[in-house]
Amino acid sequence: GENVEQHPSTLSVQEGDSAVIKCTYSDSASNYFPWYKQELGKRPQLIIDIRSNVGEKKDQRIAVTLNKTAKHFSLHITETQPEDSAVYFCAYGGSQGNLIFGKGTKLSVKP
Amino acid sequence: GAVVSQHPSWVICKSGTSVKIECRSLDFQATTMFWYRQFPKQSLMLMATSNEGSKATYEQGVEKDKFLINHASLTLSTLTVTSAHPEDSSFYICSARGTGQSPLHFGNGTRLTVT
Secondary structure (H helix, E strand, C coil), rough: CCCEEEECCCCECCCCCCCEEEEECCCCCEEEEEEEEECCCCCCCEEEEECCCCEEECCCEEEEEEEEECCEEEEEEECCCHCCCCCEEEECCCCCCCEECCCCCEEEEEE | CCECCCCCCEECCCCCCCCEEEEEEEECCCCCEEEEEECCCCCEEEEEEEEEECCEEEECCCCCEEEEEEEEEECCEEEEEECHHHHEEEEEEEECCCCCCCCEEEEEEEEEEEC
């Protein structure tokens, strides 16, 4: 079935360090891989996405890499700041046009 | 950018009553909307896919007679939680996309508390 594994479930870093979150998906037909940031009690916010025709995409301190052969994709946040603290979800496009979400990673950035 | 409006943002109801949640795409037409549920400290789980003008498709384990979905127009889908129970208390979020490969846009979510 459609499934995505996300690791780690929690991640604590010092301000200024980098954070990396990894996901592995099962459906090889997927071609859309977004990442969402969710603050407590709020809706998920799209922070970056990548499509299967590229291997890497960067937007300021955030980057996403995709390895379709291995069915892996990762989120990289550099120079982390306290306001980066949130829960991050990876997702991929399901066969019905919906998104299949990972279980989330709670990122804590300590000042 | 594309906006999805969802309301109410929170609702408290008594056990046994029904609650309706509305989801509107404000500046685009959404032939398909998705309803997710999120329990505390958990991920978003797809409940059902709502298609304009046809019956919704429910995920395994989601009772279609309890969670009634209506998608009467290209801009409005509603989710009605019937005979709500405390275990239905959760964060319900709708999402929609326009045509092609446009991103999925989320509503602000509805925090349902059943007492």
